Amino acid sequence: MTQPRTFRIAAIPADGVGAEVVAAGRTVLDALAEDSRGAFSFDWEEFPWGCDYYAKTGKMIDDDGLDRLKDFDAIYFGAVGWPNVPDHISLWGLRLKICQSFDQWANIRPVHFLPGVQSPLRKADDTELDWVVVRENSEGEYAGLGGRNLSGRGPGGEVALQSALFTEVGCERIMRFAFDLARTRARCKVSSVTKSNAQQYGMVLWDDVFKRVAQDYPDVETESVLVDAMSAKFVLKPEDLSVVVASNLNADILSDLGSALAGSLGLAASANLNPERRFPSMFEPVHGSAPDIAGQGLANPIGAVGSAALMLDHFGLPEQAARLHKAIQATTAAGVLTRDVGGTATTEEVTKALIAHLAD
Numbered sequence: 442m443t444q445p446r447t448f449r450i451a452a453i454p455a456d457g458v459g460a461e462v463v464a465a466g467r468t469v470l471d472a473l474a475e476d477s478r479g480a481f482s483f484d485w486e487e488f489p490w491g492c493d494y495y496a497k498t499g500k501m502i503d504d505d506g507l508d509r510l511k512d513f514d515a516i517y518f519g520a521v522g523w524p525n526v527p528d529h530i531s532l533w534g535l536r537l538k539i540c541q542s543f544d545q546w547a548n549i550r551p552v553h554f555l556p557g558v559q560s561p562l563r564k565a566d567d568t569e570l571d572w573v574v575v576r577e578n579s580e581g582e583y584a585g586l587g588g589r590n591l592s593g594r595g596p597g598g599e600v601a602l603q604s605a606l607f608t609e610v611g612c613e614r615i616m617r618f619a620f621d622l623a624r625t626r627a628r629c630k631v632s633s634v635t636k637s638n639a640q641q642y643g644m645v646l647w648d649d650v651f652k653r654v655a656q657d658y659p660d661v662e663t664e665s666v667l668v669d670a671m672s673a674k675f676v677l678k679p680e681d682l683s684v685v686v687a688s689n690l691n692a693d694i695l696s697d698l699g700s701a702l703a704g705s706l707g708l709a710a711s712a713n714l715n716p717e718r719r720f721p722s723m724f725e726p727v728h729g730s731a732p733d734i735a736g737q738g739l740a741n742p743i744g745a746v747g748s749a750a751l752m753l754d755h756f757g758l759p760e761q762a763a764r765l766h767k768a769i770q771a772t773t774a775a776g777v778l779t780r781d782v783g784g785t786a787t788t789e790e791v792t793k794a795l796i797a798h799l800a801d
């Protein structure tokens with residue numbers, strides 16, 4: 442008999458609906474573990490970091506926080522940001538700090554269309570659509586390079602500079618990741634996204650590396666598309682997409698577009714991976730803290746539960762991840778939907794339906 446496995450997970454619900462959807466995801470995962478009759482289990486530790494913590498302590502995360510996280514098997518994250526703290530402070534102080542410190546350089550954001558969920562895309566009614574955005578998560582436009590109060594360079598008033606960093610190593614590793622992922626999918630294709638006609642240094646390097654890496658994957662179909670054209674393609678020709686690889690900012694924007702096309706931001710899952718597994722990877726829904734609906738039991742937990750499925754894949758439990766995906770599909774097909782996708786169900790009702798459908 443194989444040894445039962447216990448996965449140690451650090452839960453960081455953080456702000457707003459983050460707490461509600463992380464609680465939902467934990468409940469679903471614990472139900473899955475219980476059903477495994479001891480084959481695997483989850484050992485959770487929850488951390489209180491976020492904007493409330495900042496208001497009380499002046500810190501988004503404790504000074505020894507990263508040290509306390511580093512030996513977990515994974516981090517399960519909610520959402521960061523609240524009106525009481527400037528967004529750039531909360532984002533850099535917690536989420537980006539974890540991503541960068543733990544070298545989570547690959548961010549994957551699948552776009553799934555679900556039965557029973559209305560998409561603004563007419564095509565989604567009769568075409569099976571699913572693609573995955575692979576986001577470079579360590580450099581690019583979010584490298585944090587620049588400064589304010591640069592005098593003497595403009596027509597007057599303050600001048601600020603925000604630079605993007607592109608390295609050959611950074612580009613190459615995310616592209617190889619995207620090509621390897623494409624090989625596991627029915628449609629073996631990688632679309633690379635830039636704005637290299639207007640941004641003539643970093644993004645031209647990106648294009649050059651893409652062409653070179655593509656030569657090692659002759660079996661994979663490729664295309665290079667400008668980000669403006671790719672935005673249109675998401676809407677007009679989504680059946681032509683499989684793996685979309687893009688820089689930090691472009692992929693962030695495209696993945697929000699993708700989840701909105703699938704029906705709601707509340708549906709979208711993501712994984713911030715340290716593919717070398719030297720540090721824990723982090724799994725989180727794409728959406729933010731949603732102050733407009735927080736605390737009302739209205740949050741859609743599917744993005745967080747889909748992120749839990751990505752975590753199960755990472756743990757080497759793909760058949761369990763598939764069970765979660767099936768439960769998600771059965772739940773939406775049965776019309777158990779939160780308000781953002783046109784229903785009236787609460788977070789708790791969707792969570793209960795997901796657990797009930799694990800038995801299907």
Ligand code: ATP
Pocket residue numbers: 458462520521522706707708727728729730731732733734739740741742744779781
């Ligand atoms: P961030 O800057 O952190 O990305 P944001 O302000 O861009 O945050 P969200 O907080 O994600 O955006 O909210 C955008 C919209 O999507 C809001 O109207 C919010 O209510 C809705 N939304 C986000 N997450 C969910 C969810 N899980 N369920 C239902 N609606 C959601």
Ligand code: MG
Pocket residue numbers: 697729
């Ligand atoms: Mg946003």
